[in-house]
Amino acid sequence: MNRPADRVTGPVLAPRDKGYDEERAGWQTARRHRPDLVVGAAGPADVQAAVTYAQEHGLPVGVQGTGHASAAVAAEGGVLITTARMSAVRVDADARTAWVAAGTRWDQVIDRTAPAGLAPLSGSAPRVGAVSYTLGGGLALLSRSFGYAADHVRGLDVVTADGRLRHVTQDSDPDLFWALRGGRDNFGVVTGMEIDLVPVATLFGGVLIFPVEKAAEVFGTYLQWAATVPEAMNSSIALISLPDVPAIPEPMRGRHTVHVRIACAAGDPGAGERLVAPLRAISPMLDTLGELAYADAGSIYNDPVAPGAVESGTAMLGELDAAAVRTILDLAGPHAPVPHIVELRHLGGRLAHPPAVANAVGNRDARYLLNVISRLERAGLTQIRPAHARMFEAIGPWSTGGRFLNFMNGENAAAQVRSAYNPTDHRRLTALKAVHDPANLFRLNHNIPPARGPVRD
Numbered sequence: 001m002n003r004p005a006d007r008v009t010g011p012v013l014a015p016r017d018k019g020y021d022e023e024r025a026g027w028q029t030a031r032r033h034r035p036d037l038v039v040g041a042a043g044p045a046d047v048q049a050a051v052t053y054a055q056e057h058g059l060p061v062g063v064q065g066t067g068h069a070s071a072a073v074a075a076e077g078g079v080l081i082t083t084a085r086m087s088a089v090r091v092d093a094d095a096r097t098a099w100v101a102a103g104t105r106w107d108q109v110i111d112r113t114a115p116a117g118l119a120p121l122s123g124s125a126p127r128v129g130a131v132s133y134t135l136g137g138g139l140a141l142l143s144r145s146f147g148y149a150a151d152h153v154r155g156l157d158v159v160t161a162d163g164r165l166r167h168v169t170q171d172s173d174p175d176l177f178w179a180l181r182g183g184r185d186n187f188g189v190v191t192g193m194e195i196d197l198v199p200v201a202t203l204f205g206g207v208l209i210f211p212v213e214k215a216a217e218v219f220g221t222y223l224q225w226a227a228t229v230p231e232a233m234n235s236s237i238a239l240i241s242l243p244d245v246p247a248i249p250e251p252m253r254g255r256h257t258v259h260v261r262i263a264c265a266a267g268d269p270g271a272g273e274r275l276v277a278p279l280r281a282i283s284p285m286l287d288t289l290g291e292l293a294y295a296d297a298g299s300i301y302n303d304p305v306a307p308g309a310v311e312s313g314t315a316m317l318g319e320l321d322a323a324a325v326r327t328i329l330d331l332a333g334p335h336a337p338v339p340h341i342v343e344l345r346h347l348g349g350r351l352a353h354p355p356a357v358a359n360a361v362g363n364r365d366a367r368y369l370l371n372v373i374s375r376l377e378r379a380g381l382t383q384i385r386p387a388h389a390r391m392f393e394a395i396g397p398w399s400t401g402g403r404f405l406n407f408m409n410g411e412n413a414a415a416q417v418r419s420a421y422n423p424t425d426h427r428r429l430t431a432l433k434a435v436h437d438p439a440n441l442f443r444l445n446h447n448i449p450p451a452r453g454p455v456r457d
């Protein structure tokens with residue numbers, strides 16, 4: 001196969017080339033992209049050249065930032081564009097905005113915004129790719145207070161299927177702007193985005209860790225508490241089977257523990273202290289809550305930095321009761337057939353409000369987001385998959401039927417992708433896909449297929 005090397009500044013690598021494996025590797029090691037060609041884009045012109053080449057040769061296009069989500073989208077064949085070299089941040093502190101290039105991680109953005117006392121709407125893991133996270137919705141540490149990250153995008157630079165580089169805003173192309181914010185990688189390769197920053201230099205945050213013997217009491221108290229807290233309070237609760245490794249301190253090593261993660265943007269740390277009093281009253285075995293610089297907010301979830309093999313599933317839930325808690329504890333507690341992390345992220349607040357400029361992010365009525373995560377280092381897929389399936393079936397009565405795109409891994413069935421959107425929005429997305437990518441060049445992803453005929457509501 002001839003290559004677009006003469007048109008590209010970065011490396012262009014085929015399977016037998018030195019460096020191919022490093023270029024396609026990402027954080028998620030469970031499944032890897034195996035493209036015909038990988039193009040290490042050094043800038044928007046390289047992305048244009050790669051997309052044009054793929055289009056000319058009838059090859060599908062995949063994109064990889066940090067590879068945190070590659071489990072569901074591992075490309076077999078086609079052209080994979082990697083964006084790690086496209087890392088840049090420009091901050092306008094007066095306007096409270098930042099421009100972020102395609103391959104930039106959130107920690108690189110925060111390094112530039114923190115000195116100005118500003119923060120992006122980043123999530124639990126600072127090393128996730130900022131652009132992909134935002135295009136997939138972006139459930140932030142502070143989302144109950146400010147909304148989804150996708151609700152705070154001002155403009156996008158994107159290479160569309162025709163190879164054109166466009167600057168897309170609400171004024172220039174309201175339909176494409178709507179679709180890109182939530183439709184993620186279905187409408188083009190985003191080379192940069194302009195986002196709002198929020199005036200948060202510090203928050204009240206950390207984690208409370210309880211022994212599993214208190215799990216029923218902690219979950220019960222947490223759910224009652226979460227129903228009453230103001231928008232300033234952001235939190236999640238997780239039942240975690242901790243591995244038996246020296247990095248985990250005693251007495252938590254090798255045990256099940258309950259973690260309540262807190263990120264309160266009330267401004268006054270005293271307000272956070274008062275709000276968490278009912279949780280502290282259950283006497284956690286570890287309490288790290290206190291005033292925290294936003295730049296250190298990654299310590300709240302302490303998500304793993306090193307690459308790993310992960311299988312996970314996700315569901316949006318409504319209000320939860322004691323029977324829902326029993327279901328989770330029965331299936332994920334010490335008697336579970338495989339070790340899990342089962343977390344409930346508290347939604348509502350600003351997440352439930354329509355954004356100032358509408359976008360495609362769906363399921364705003366959900367109250368909790370459930371994630372079930374297992375590491376392949378600790379159990380095989382043949383054990384993990386049925387255990388996850390049992391959990392999602394059992395929690396079915398509390399599910400809204402929706403899912404959150406950013407947490408979909410290994411579940412690329414069309415019906416599951418549809419569940420990330422409101423039905424009319426999904427129909428609109430398929431109609432726009434037929435306009436902007438009729439050949440479905442961008443299909444190595446959680447795919448929104450182009451509508452085949454006129455779309456009716």
Ligand SMILES: Cc1cc2nc3c(=O)[nH]c(=O)nc-3n(C[C@H](O)[C@H](O)[C@H](O)COP(=O)(O)OP(=O)(O)OC[C@H]3O[C@@H](n4cnc5c(N)ncnc54)[C@H](O)[C@@H]3O)c2cc1C
Nearest residue numbers: 064065066067068069123124125129132133138139185190
């Ligand atoms: C430990 C961990 C914690 C997480 N925490 C959160 C969280 O708190 N909130 C949240 O919302 N999500 C969270 N996520 C999910 C994460 O935001 C998504 O998986 C996100 O898509 C990762 O982007 P990436 O670039 O890092 O990964 P990649 O695997 O490189 O990319 C993921 C997808 O995005 C597409 N993509 C990448 N770059 C571009 C681009 N420039 N233009 C168009 N499409 C592109 C790719 O096609 C790919 O399908 C978490 C994931 C992990 C593993």
